[in-house]
Amino acid sequence: MPLKPTPIVLTTLLCLPPAAGATTVHRCEAEDGRITFTTLSCTNGERLSRQELSPYAPGSVAPLLPEARHEETDGNRGKRREPAIIGRAQDKCGNLIDARQRREAIINRRVVTGMSQQDVESALGKPDKITQRNSSTTYRYDLKRGRSAQVDFDEKGCVTGKAKSRIAKSPR
Template sequence: MPSKTSRLMLTTLLCLPSTGNTTTLHRCEAADGSLTFTTLSCANNERLLLQEVRPYSPGSTVALIPEARHEEISGMNIRKREMAVVGRTQDKCGDLIDARQKREAIINQRIIAGMSQQDVESALGKPDKISIRNSATTYRYDLKRGRSAQVNFDEKGCVTGKLKSRTAKSPR
C-alpha cells in the first residue's frame, strides 16, 4: 500500500501541465506556390516540410517584436535638440510672479501685482462691486468696520500696482 507522501506526489505530477504540447504539422508546398498544412502526408507532387506548432498556454509570454538595440551605431550622426516643454500654461500677465508666490499670496489673502482676476477671486472671494472704465476693471471689497479694499486690473485682467485700502470717515 503506497504511503501518503507518494500519493500526494503522484497527484501533484498528474496535475502539472504537460510541457510536450507541441504538434508537428506537415507543410505541403505545391509547384504553383500554394501552401497546405495538414496532419496527413502531402501529395506526390508537393514538397514536404515539417513544422512544429506550440499552442498558446495562459500565463506564458511570447515576444512579438524583437527588442530594440540601444547601442549607438558608429556611422550615425546624432543631433542634440533642445528640450521642448509641452503643456505649460503661459500666464497672460507675463509671468511676473511664479506659481509658489501666487499660491502663498492666495493662501494668505494678499494681492500682488501680476495676479489675474481669477487669482484675486480665489484669495478674496467675489467682489462686492465691479467697475469698468475704458479697458481697466476695478474690484471693490467692502470689509468690516466701514473699511473697503480696491483692486485695479489692466486691459489683460492683471493686477496693476498694489491693493488700495480705504477707511470710511467717521460722522464727527
C-alpha cells in the first residue's frame, strides 16, 4: 500500500538548506596591495570586503568568483600610482653612450668612445693581440690585406678614442 506524505514532512523538506548553496568569503586587501581570500576574518590593517561564491552548475555562465566591488575598499579612491624612477644605472664608462647607440655599434661592428672591453669583443670578436702598459690596455685586430685595427682602453676598461686603422707592412 502506498504511503501518503504528510504536509509536515513536505514542509520540512522544503525548509532544509540546499546541499550546494552559496558561500561567503572574506576578501582581505593589505596595505601593500596583496589580496587574500579566506573564510576567517582579516588581520589588523587589512581592508575587508565580503564576496559571495556560488557553486558551479554545469551549463551556467555565472562566474565562480564575482568581480571585487571597488567601492567597498576605501583606500583606492582617487589614488593613481605612477611608476617611480629611483635612479639610472651608471655603467663604468660614465654613460657616454646609451643602450641604443651601443647596440647599433655592436650590430654594425663599429667601435665608439664609451664602449667597454666586453662591448668591443661583442662587436669585433676576440683580439689577436692584447698589450697592457701602465693602466691602459690596447686590443689589436689583424685584418685582411695586411691591415690592422687598434682599440685603446683607459684604466676603467673603456674605449678612449675611436679605433685607429693602420696599414701594416705586407709579409711579401
